[in-house]
Amino acid sequence: MNSNYLIIAVLVTFFSIGCRQSDNKKEDQDSIAVSEPSGVDNVAYKWGEMALTATANDTERFQPRPTVTSRYLGLIFVAVFDAWSRFDDKALPVYLEDVERRPADEHTLKNKEIAISYAAFRTMNEYYYSDKALFENFMKELGLDPANESLDPNTPEGIGNLAAKAVIEARKGDGANQYGEEKGSNGEPYFNYVGYEPVNSADKNVDPNRWQPKYFSDGKGGKFAPGCLTPFWDKVKPIALKSGDQFRPGPPPMIGSKQLEKEVKEVIYMQANLTDDQKALVEFMRDGPQSVQQAGHWLKFAQDVSRRDNHTLDQDVKMYFFNQVVAMDAFIASWDSKMFYDYARPYALVHQYYDEQKIKAWGGEGKGIVEMEGKQWRPYSPETFLCPPFPSYVSGHSTISGGCGEALKMWTGSDLFGSEVQLVAGAMTEPDHLGDTVTLKFPTFTETAEMAGISRVLGGYHIQADNVAGLELGRNVAKEVWEFYKRHIGEEQ
Numbered sequence: 001m002n003s004n005y006l007i008i009a010v011l012v013t014f015f016s017i018g019c020r021q022s023d024n025k026k027e028d029q030d031s032i033a034v035s036e037p038s039g040v041d042n043v044a045y046k047w048g049e050m051a052l053t054a055t056a057n058d059t060e061r062f063q064p065r066p067t068v069t070s071r072y073l074g075l076i077f078v079a080v081f082d083a084w085s086r087f088d089d090k091a092l093p094v095y096l097e098d099v100e101r102r103p104a105d106e107h108t109l110k111n112k113e114i115a116i117s118y119a120a121f122r123t124m125n126e127y128y129y130s131d132k133a134l135f136e137n138f139m140k141e142l143g144l145d146p147a148n149e150s151l152d153p154n155t156p157e158g159i160g161n162l163a164a165k166a167v168i169e170a171r172k173g174d175g176a177n178q179y180g181e182e183k184g185s186n187g188e189p190y191f192n193y194v195g196y197e198p199v200n201s202a203d204k205n206v207d208p209n210r211w212q213p214k215y216f217s218d219g220k221g222g223k224f225a226p227g228c229l230t231p232f233w234d235k236v237k238p239i240a241l242k243s244g245d246q247f248r249p250g251p252p253p254m255i256g257s258k259q260l261e262k263e264v265k266e267v268i269y270m271q272a273n274l275t276d277d278q279k280a281l282v283e284f285m286r287d288g289p290q291s292v293q294q295a296g297h298w299l300k301f302a303q304d305v306s307r308r309d310n311h312t313l314d315q316d317v318k319m320y321f322f323n324q325v326v327a328m329d330a331f332i333a334s335w336d337s338k339m340f341y342d343y344a345r346p347y348a349l350v351h352q353y354y355d356e357q358k359i360k361a362w363g364g365e366g367k368g369i370v371e372m373e374g375k376q377w378r379p380y381s382p383e384t385f386l387c388p389p390f391p392s393y394v395s396g397h398s399t400i401s402g403g404c405g406e407a408l409k410m411w412t413g414s415d416l417f418g419s420e421v422q423l424v425a426g427a428m429t430e431p432d433h434l435g436d437t438v439t440l441k442f443p444t445f446t447e448t449a450e451m452a453g454i455s456r457v458l459g460g461y462h463i464q465a466d467n468v469a470g471l472e473l474g475r476n477v478a479k480e481v482w483e484f485y486k487r488h489i490g491e492e493q
Contacts, residue, residue, distance in 0.1 A: 283423070
């Protein structure tokens with residue numbers, strides 16, 4: 001995608017919100033040094049920003065791969081939490097073993113900053129290896145030596161390095177196939193080792209209930225039909241869930257059902273009547289160049305909370321840990337449902353239901369709403385990325401947003417959010433046919449998650465069944481991860 005697709009202006013502001021603080025945040029203010037950096041100045045927040053930059057760069061280099069980057073972010077913040085836990089009174093690490101909790105007089109802000117920095121640095125080097133120079137420079141800015149590879153469990157540097165090492169080693173062979181280690185992969189990272197092939201081709205739809213690949217423009221006058229993204233992700237071992245299928249939803253509506261007929265009709269109607277506000281919502285949640293994908297989107301929202309509430313390092317370490325474990329496990333649960341049901345997207349369903357019938361729909365870049373045959377219908381998306389290349393049910397956006405929205409509500413003890421974003425409708429989809437500048441408001445975490453979910457129906461990527469089941473699945477994941485989180489911060493329930 002060229003730079004014309006960039007959002008013209010993004011301004012994030014915050015309301016002054018009075019919200020009930022959770023137990024996580026009821027810290028004795030007398031115990032926090034007046035000089036302790038907070039909000040954007042705390043080191044955990046800064047590493048969050050670094051992780052988002054690396055995720056955006058990953059998208060540019062390797063194309064969108066939201067499953068893969070959700071795992072990277074999840075594991076980075078597990079390593080950060082594990083390193084930090086050795087300088088906390090009660091916290092229990094996830095993967096770090098045989099490293100004793102440091103004495104109370106060593107539980108200083110400086111030691112925590114050093115430990116979490118080495119943990120973040122080493123894990124980011126492993127997962128976002130193309131940006132090693134970026135991470136090294138940041139370490140130097142923090143006054144830390146990136147060449148320090150100490151594994152001394154009596155020092156914060158050693159504990160940070162050990163935490164990263166423990167996470168990296170524990171997650172090798174976890175089903176993600178990061179190193180091409182799964183049988184039959186021949187050393188090719190992320191190779192489709194399960195042998196999944198869609199029953200339908202881009203040219204022939206033999207089973208309209210099942211997923212069909214679709215042709216994209218290659219941006220050079222040609223076309224290609226991308227294969228299924230990480231069809232093995234349902235095999236990845238979760239961090240907190242018992243298994244990827246723990247909360248698997250019941251089946252989606254099939255062709256011939258009244259529900260599916262109604263929901264396909266709804267998608268056509270919604271897309272044909274998109275307002276500028278709705279176009280902006282579709283684009284904001286879809287993202288474009290430099291996208292941080294869904295896990296990154298909710299890390300950004302978590303950072304909004306950090307700025308709003310002026311978080312300390314301890315608070316951000318815990319919040320990012322919970323938030324990103326939910327995102328990682330929610331992706332696994334979402335892919336379990338996607339690959340189990342292998343369900344069709346509206347792109348094919350509209351063609352199946354309406355074929356040669358005349359309908360009103362978006363005609364493509366610069367064409368606006370036109371009359372067309374049903375078999376010509378397509379989502380509100382650029383030619384170079386028309387539709388997510390994997391099965392539909394359940395919506396990944398809905399699952400991750402339902403989960404992370406619930407997580408932030410649980411963690412803060414309030415549903416109030418208060419973020420806003422201002423952008424120009426159409427900037428990422430039809431840059432030569434721009435709409436108005438609109439302000440999207442996200443008053444609560446629940447509404448933000450539901451806006452993310454409905455954006456996928458408005459854009460034509462999902463039917464309501466995908467959205468509703470995805471939101472529920474994500475919230476179930478969040479509640480399960482909450483129990484895991486409470487155990488690891490030493491507050492067993």
